[in-house]
Amino acid sequence: MLREYTAGLQHLGAALPFILRMFTELCSRAMSIDTASRTPELGALYAQLVDACVGVAARTPDGETVDRVLTCVADMVVPQLAHMVPDFERQVGVATHLMQQIISPALRAHMTGGYSGPAQATTQTQHFAAVLQSLAALAQQTSLAKVWRRDVWDFYGDAKFFSEQTMAPTLAMHWKQLVRQLLVTDKDRVADLLSRIAASAPGLFANRVYEAQTRALALRRLSFAVWAGTTNQYLSHLPHVQERLVDILKNAPLPVVQCEVFLCLRVLLCRISNHHMSNFWPMLLTELIRLCLLQLAREGPEDREQAQLFLAACKFLDLLFVLGTEDFLIHQWVFITDTIDALYGSPSASHALLDRLSTRLLSMPSTRRKSAVVRDNSYPPALLTHGEDSNLVFSSVAAIDPALGVDLGATELQMLGGRPLKRPIISVRSVASIKELDEFVHNASAQTFQEAFTMAEPDMEYIDALLMSDLMFLDFTAANSQSPVLSPAGFVSDFEL
DSSP states (O other), X not given: OHHHHHHTGGGTGGGHHHHXXXXXXXXXXXXXXXXXXXXXXXXXXXXHHHHXXXXXXXXXSBHHHHHHHHHHIIIIIXXXXXXXXXXXXXXXXXXXXXXXXXXXXXXXXHHTTOOOSOOBSSOHHHHHHHHHHHHHHHHTOGGGHHHHHHHHHHHHTSGGGXXXXXXXXXXXXXXXXXXXXXXXXXXXXXXXXXHTTSOOOOOTTOOHHHHXXXXXXXXXXXXXXXXXXXXXXXXXXXXXXXXXXXXXXXXXXOHHHHHHHHHHHHHHHHHSOGGGGGGGHHHHHHHHHHHHHHHHHOOSSOOHHHHHHHHHHHHHHHHHHHHOOHHHHTTGXXXXXXXXXXXXXXXXXXXXHHHHHHHHHHTSOOOOOTTTTOOTTSSOGGGSOSOTTOOOOSSBOOOOOGGGOSOOOSBSSEEETTEEEEOOSOOOSOOSSGGGGHHHHHHHHHHHXXXXXXXXXXXXXXXXXXXXXXXXXXXXXXXXXXXXXOOHHHHTTTOOO
């Protein structure tokens, strides 16, 4: 019966997912009770069935059928593949066929900006989610790492990795799992990521903007890799990360690169134990103080890039206030008032940098726009307030999209098991003017002081969701042929399969 169905699969169409699921269940039971002499033959027949189903699904225009086949492959076929197909070479053959027929073409289509998936009964994001689900299932089989590793590394090295189609909220968690597994199976690739952050020697015809965007992309990849990892997973690379970040700041980079430095530092704060970060503080404090003094002394029209840079610095400070690390607490007074004056004193009488900046911003004319910078590439709507005139989160936030996997809808001090949780104030992707940060700089001292008495702990799920939202997209786009696209050949150089 298995041979008959395998021979006639091309005529079964929408029944493919049911047939694959049915025979997977039947073969699984048979493998448990069959004799050893018949097991290899049954495994070979089952491998042929899977190959045939994948081949037919790759050619069908019915997107719903393709996605259901991929779901079955991810949920049932791949997890049991070693049990169902005892011959390792046949396991590799099944995995390779799946990559060649469906997964690799989908990845290449996204890299080239096209879409070659099914046209009916599905959306591009739904189909790509099913593809990534199957790929993530393969990634869990460490013996099959050589089958999928090159394709994932190629895609990870492409400039379109951080695009709306690739990094939709429903897809980001799949990529988190894939990148983590990729770097676990090949630890040397982390050093490769770090090497691409280093500044290149200036040439006669060097394009500074292009080089800055290329370094920003390299920093974003490193940040995503660290975020995808577990606590202290990249601790051994921390000195090299620090060396690269210090080198960047020493060379007066463009704001787009500095923004990525602060994003990387936020990720490090959440993935590296605090006592390992002590060597970073001289650099961090110097740069944060410099940016605050720059805004206090600024005259003339605003520079939007500088506003974005100050937003990145404020997000980093915001996270520091919430985490309350011991190394930072002794320097906190430089930026905010951490005494009772935070509640009853006058900001104009404070020497704290954010309080002084608050006084300055209050004296400036308002530049807030309706629905300020809420665009398609901004935070998911769930991370924004209900008010049309605000893109900052203070007393409340809207319920989060279920795709992000965490409920963000409640007050700023959440409760978990009777204990209050504290969250960052800022939840915005971009600003047009630093005036849009006036509520943060005005409330930072008071909120931090009040939270100290509630014994609130950081809401790490919320913080992780904000990091994911910041990591999903880049704020600049590749608008012409000079856009920073790393050569796939260069990115996979010396990659051993």
